[in-house]
Amino acid sequence: MxxxxxxxxxxxxxxxxxxxxxxxxxxxxxxxxxxxxxxxxxxxxxxxxxxxxxxxxxxxxxxxxxxxxxxxxxxxxxxxxxxxxxxxxxxxxxxxxxxxxxxxxxxxxxxxxxxxxxxxxxxxxxxxxxxxxxxxxxxxLPVPAMPGWLRAPVVAAWGARVAEAIEAAHAAGAPLDLTAKGDPDALAARLGARRLPTGSLRLPRGAQVTALPGYAEGDWWVQDAAAALPARALRPRPGERVLDLCAAPGGKTLQLAAAGAEVTALDLSPARLERVRENLARTGLSAHLSAEDARAHAGGPYDAVLVDAPCSATGTIRRHPELPHIRDGAGLGALVELQAALIDRAASLVAPGGRLVYCACSLLPDEGEAQAAAALARRPELRADPAALDLPGVEPAWRGPEGLRLRPDHWLEAGGMDGFFVAAFRRVA
Missing domain, CATH: 1.10.940.10 (NusB-like)
Known part of the structure; x- marks a missing residue:
């Protein structure tokens, strides 16, 4: 029949x-x-x-x-x-x-x-x-433009040509970047991935993540190449007490744990923290998780603290193209105030001589360069630590007086990267 x-x-x-x-x-x-x-x-x-x-x-x-x-x-x-x-x-x-x-x-x-x-x-x-x-x-048809509330400060910071290059990166979308738990070269060969100068691995976009070799075994996790740099700048060492503020979805927590640090990971949202727990279980790594407001955390002192602050997320439009259609810049002032409060709390939790890294996945200088400069002016116990940002693959053009400025038009011919700002500090007595 x-x-x-x-x-x-x-x-x-x-x-x-x-x-x-x-x-x-x-x-x-x-x-x-x-x-x-x-x-x-x-x-x-x-x-x-x-x-x-x-x-x-x-x-x-x-x-x-x-x-x-x-x-x-x-x-x-x-x-x-x-x-x-x-x-x-x-x-x-x-x-x-x-x-x-x-x-x-x-x-x-x-x-x-x-x-x-x-x-x-x-x-x-x-x-x-x-x-x-x-x-x-x-x-x-013209390349879609950033909304005016975002384009204006980008043009003011870096000029119209850079804004156009960022828009081209947004239109192109994002490849799939991975961070290896172990040897990145061996994993790159296994996956047929390109190893980037900073150590991340890159595959073309469109791959079904859960079907890739090594996913079930926890050999890697998805993490944009730019997002992997803040934890590397913190330079965690085995046995150190490290605090990861605003940890979900957990990529940076996994990096810190894989380096052998004793990690405490906080997030305000229990549901988001559950994603961190799932990622830790899949990769066989461990951290102490706590659902709480980081501004009220009473632990420490810690050898190092990572502040991955809530922000406008404007640096992630390559991977989250819906953002220009659902955000209008409202609430930015409240975010900047929250970021400053988190830096202040982190400064009080890190031990003298310890390290603090602040980062935000934002294209807006108010959430990046201006935030780092204000922290140094406001917190006499903090000193800039530019040596911490001397990382493999980091190009001199990305460096600024306040820290690393990563943009979607960097490595554009290789698929770009998320927009991020990263600042490193030391606490003195």
Missing amino acids: SRRPRPAGREGQPARRAALHLFRAVLEERRTLDEAEPALDGLAPADRARARRLVAEAFRNLTRADALLAPHLRRTPPPAARAALRLGTVELAQGGAAHGVVNDWVAVVAGAGRKAAAARGMVNAVLRKMAGEAPARWAD
């Missing part, structure tokens, strides 16, 4: 349906992709990865998709239909098979509620036009 052929594109429907829910959860509820990821629960791992990649690409290219769609829309469609048009346009522009993409999105819209279903004919017509237009016009 012969099997009936499957309708074209049907295999893509679970991922696309989930992508629609995830996209809307992020945009309409102003949640990050990580916060909204429960929308993907129940999907097979491959479909889960596919849905997340599609949504990330849509946010990365939302202004391009809207520019293509605008001439074909006389009025704003219902939310589900508009989301399907945006997601489908990005798929088509990036080489998706037109028949399967169009049919699938029409089917998804048909099942997305009464108002969306009423618009399925329009979705079908517009996406069929996009199948011809989007691939042909995509490369000529």
Whole structure:
């Protein structure tokens, strides 16, 4: 008995349906992709990865998709239909098979509620036009710009050409960077990864993380090359008492523990701290975890303290392209005050002669260079420790008077890096 052929594109429907829910959860509820990821629960791992990649690409290219769609829309469609048009346009522009993409999105819209279903004919017509237009016009559309509240201070700090290079890095997306628990050269050979000058390993983006060799064995963890530098600047030694403030999701905690330090890791969120616990268990490393406000921590003194402060996260747009669409710069003043309070608390917890590293995954000087300069002016017991930032692979151009300034346009031809600021201090008596 012969099997009936499957309708074209049907295999893509679970991922696309989930992508629609995830996209809307992020945009309409102003949640990050990580916060909204429960929308993907129940999907097979491959479909889960596919849905997340599609949504990330849509946010990365939302202004391009809207520019293509605008001439074909006389009025704003219902939310589900508009989301399907945006997601489908990005798929088509990036080489998706037109028949399967169009049919699938029409089917998804048909099942997305009464108002969306009423618009399925329009979705079908517009996406069929996009199948011809989007691939042909995509490369000529402008690179999406940073929002004004972010672009203005970036231009003021480094100029318009650097801002354009950062925008190009954001549009290109991020490769997959890993930190090895053991020998990075052996792991690079095993994975077929590129070893970066700073010691991180790099794979092309799009890999299914849990399917890579060594994941289940805990031989490595995902960590951007820039994010791996603050813990290296702290220079932890075996047996030292080290405090990791604001530790989740735990990459830096794992680095400190792998170096043999006795690590205390704090985070205000018990749920986020559970992710640190899971990562420690997978890698076979240990640390003392405590869910508490770091400003009230009463331990110490510690040989070294790492302050990975809550921040605007504007340095991570390569990997979190939704941020420009859900953030508007509000609350930045409160973040800067919190960062200063965390530095002050850390300074009181580190032993005389001990080391303190402050970092923030931000492109904004207010959260980086200005924060480090203010700490030195405010805390007479702190001294800048520029020698701590003499790390393998760190280029002279990244160094500034206040610390390391890492930007997405650094190593652009090799895939870039996150935006980060790193400052190192010593405590004197």
